Amino acid sequence: MRLELSGVRKAFGKHVVLANANLDVSFDHVLAILGPSGGGKTTLLRIIAGLEYPDAGQVSIDGEVVDYREEALLWYRRRLGIVFQAYNLFPHLSALENVCLPLEKAHGVDRKKAHQLAMETLERLRLVDHAHKKPSQLSGGQRQRVAIARALVVQPKFLLLDEPTSALDPEMTAEVLDVIAGLGREGRKLLLVTHQMGFARRTASRVAFVAEGKIAEVASAEDFFQHPKTELATRFLEKILKY
Numbered sequence: 001m002r003l004e005l006s007g008v009r010k011a012f013g014k015h016v017v018l019a020n021a022n023l024d025v026s027f028d029h030v031l032a033i034l035g036p037s038g039g040g041k042t043t044l045l046r047i048i049a050g051l052e053y054p055d056a057g058q059v060s061i062d063g064e065v066v067d068y069r070e071e072a073l074l075w076y077r078r079r080l081g082i083v084f085q086a087y088n089l090f091p092h093l094s095a096l097e098n099v100c101l102p103l104e105k106a107h108g109v110d111r112k113k114a115h116q117l118a119m120e121t122l123e124r125l126r127l128v129d130h131a132h133k134k135p136s137q138l139s140g141g142q143r144q145r146v147a148i149a150r151a152l153v154v155q156p157k158f159l160l161l162d163e164p165t166s167a168l169d170p171e172m173t174a175e176v177l178d179v180i181a182g183l184g185r186e187g188r189k190l191l192l193v194t195h196q197m198g199f200a201r202r203t204a205s206r207v208a209f210v211a212e213g214k215i216a217e218v219a220s221a222e223d224f225f226q227h228p229k230t231e232l233a234t235r236f237l238e239k240i241l242k243y
């Protein structure tokens with residue numbers, strides 16, 4: 001998959017969050033987006049996901065320029081899967097119903113077929129036993145796996161994940177990271193914002209380092225962690241790998 005950004009700018013009021021973000025990266029499976037808190041990672045991911053529009057500049061995916069007009073965005077978003085830090089499941093619906101929802105509502109799949117596809121996806125994520133539970137009856141790790149199932153069930157072109165494990169304890173984090181690593185191995189295309197440096201190092205084919213409103217560095221995971229090129233990345237890694 002090839003992701004290109006040219007001159008992407010985004011401000012909230014006077015606060016310029018992305019000043020002039022440029023990127024041209026091709027990757028096989030997983031692109032990890034790393035960087036200090038407040039650097040603009042989530043904003044960048046939301047722009048790529050079509051949930052936020054850039055004030056200036058252009059985003060393209062596999063050579064196709066993203067059209068940020070509202071009608072085009074509706075179509076664009078349907079082709080993606082998005083997983084956030086706090087799982088955003090509907091509390092009054094079971095796991096199964098949560099996974100069926102995008103199929104029925106956004107893709108017009110009939111109930112019976114949606115049910116079948118949802119069960120297949122839940123099975124792949126080892127959640128069949130929990131299909132009829134409401135989110136409040138699931139553990140955090142299970143909930144996040146349901147959120148991943150919901151994103152996957154529509155066969156997205158690629159999956160965007162924003163710190164999918166940051167609300168989880170270590171054991172559940174491992175459970176969810178295992179699932180994500182498995183998706184990468186299956187050849188799914190993932191854009192992953194994470195603070196899990198060990199995980200990024202092991203699973204990412206490429207790393208984009210976002211700081212101070214720019215994409216300061218793009219490298220293979222190995223190069224990024226062993227030989228960061230910029231002062232910003234060097235300082236970030238020193239700080240984060242200290243403990």
Ligand SMILES: Nc1ncnc2c1ncn2[C@@H]1O[C@H](COP(=O)(O)OP(=O)(O)OP(=O)(O)O)[C@@H](O)[C@H]1O
Pocket residue numbers: 012015017035036037038039040041042043044
């Ligand atoms: N909707 C918004 N309105 C105003 N300011 C915003 C909005 N969204 C983000 N910001 C600001 O933009 C900056 C970048 O935020 P962003 O969420 O992209 O950072 P991040 O790199 O994801 O940080 P973290 O690692 O803490 O999640 C922050 O200073 C934040 O306060």
Ligand SMILES: [Mg+2]
Pocket residue numbers: 041042043162
């Ligand atoms: Mg963020």
